Amino acid sequence: MSSIVRLQxxxxxxxxxxxxxxxxxxxxxxxxxxxxxxxxxxxxxxITALTLExxxxxxEAEIARQVEAAQTRWSLSGVRIIHRHGRIxxxxxxxxxxxxxxxxxxxxxxxxxxxxxxxxxxxxxxxxERASGKSWIAAKESDEALxxxxxKPDSAAAE
Amino acid sequence: MSVKLxxxxxxxxxxxxxxxxxxxxxxxATIADxxxxxxxxxxxxxxxxxxxxxxxxxxxxxxxxxxxxITGAREIAFFPPMTGG
Numbered sequence: 001m002s003s004i005v006r007l008q009x010x011x012x013x014x015x016x017x018x019x020x021x022x023x024x025x026x027x028x029x030x031x032x033x034x035x036x037x038x039x040x041x042x043x044x045x046x047i048t049a050l051t052l053e054x055x056x057x058x059x060e061a062e063i064a065r066q067v068e069a070a071q072t073r074w075s076l077s078g079v080r081i082i083h084r085h086g087r088i089x090x091x092x093x094x095x096x097x098x099x100x101x102x103x104x105x106x107x108x109x110x111x112x113x114x115x116x117x118x119x120x121x122x123x124x125x126x127x128x129e130r131a132s133g134k135s136w137i138a139a140k141e142s143d144e145a146l147x148x149x150x151x152k153p154d155s156a157a158a159e
Numbered sequence: 160m161s162v163k164l165x166x167x168x169x170x171x172x173x174x175x176x177x178x179x180x181x182x183x184x185x186x187x188a189t190i191a192d193x194x195x196x197x198x199x200x201x202x203x204x205x206x207x208x209x210x211x212x213x214x215x216x217x218x219x220x221x222x223x224x225x226x227x228x229i230t231g232a233r234e235i236a237f238f239p240p241m242t243g244g
Contacts, residue, residue, distance in 0.1 A: 036244055052243065053168055055236060058220035059243075083243065095244050115244055121222065123236075124243025125168035136169045139240030 001071055003079040005063050007056060009086035014096050021078045021100055028077050030104040032111040034097045040090035042137070048129040050137075052085040052094070055123035059083070066117045070099070073113070074106035081114065083124065113150055120147040160185075162229070164197075166207070167238035170214065173207035183229075190216045191225040193235065207237075215240055 002021070006012075014035050022028055038050050067079050078100040088094055097114050101107040118124075126137040161182045166174050187196045191211065198208045208214060216223055217236040229235060 053171075054243070055165065055167055055217075055220075055238070058217055058236065061220045062222070119244035120241060122243045123167065123217070123238060123241055125239060126242045127168070136239065137242045139242050143244075 001076050001078060003067050003071075003081075005060065005067065005081045007054065007059055007083050007085060009084060011084070011093060012082045012096055014093070014098075017080050017082065017096060018098055021080050021098055025077065025100075027102060028100045029102045030107040031098060031100045032104075032107040034095075034111050034115055035093050036095040036115075038088045038090050038092050038094055042128050042130075045130060047090065048131065049087050049089045050094070051087045051127045051129065051134075053125045053127065054083075054085045058123045062122055063118070066114055066121065069117075070110045070113055074101065074110045075103075076101050076106060076110055079110070079114070081118075083118065083122065085124065087129075116143070116147040116150060119143045160230075162232055163234045165234060165236040167236065169239055170207050170237050174203050188228060188230070189225065190218075190223060190227050190229060190235070193229055194225070194237075213239065 014033055018031055018033050040046060063081055070076065076099060080098040082096040084094055095118065097111050099107045099110040120143050127134055128137055161180055163178065163180055165178050171177050183193060183196050187193050194208050194211050194214060197204045215238050218227060218229065218232045219234055
């Protein structure tokens, strides 16, 4: 399986990344592409920008471990993950997860699994910028619950 | 034993530096011990670690729990719960 992980401040082109993953391949029957975008509001209050801080070496290692876990769980033909860092304004992309497989189920499940884990285990932190000042975004318990369902053998999401 | 410490997000802001090299005494055996020892080093550390249960840690770039042994660690990071994605 081909897998590419990039951590970068620059924007990305999701369509170009999907095309690059598919190029010359006839074994792929399904591609799922998820793009996370910076909202213009946080808890009902307008924001100016988000700044993402990260721990570069660990983020690479941790995401690689998550990709490996996804690979052992589902049949995947390719994975591409791009996570931006630095200052990001509303409407701009933050994260891209692309999963490819022979069949849709594995691609859907792996993309959701990877996103749930990126949210709770990849070392990134968002600071929100408002007219009134800056503050760190608090982690959501709902994100923890979404990630935890992949480790519960009796849950619908588990394989 | 000398070890490199890294701080991120509000842990970094409260402590006032992104990284430092420290030499904890031999009695400091776990992540929880290290948090306790650091908390005694000054107000900024005490502030950063005032709720140790919310602090996440990594040893040599791998997530660990508070009871993890720090023996042999080269790089230990402290940070708030992650909010990427």
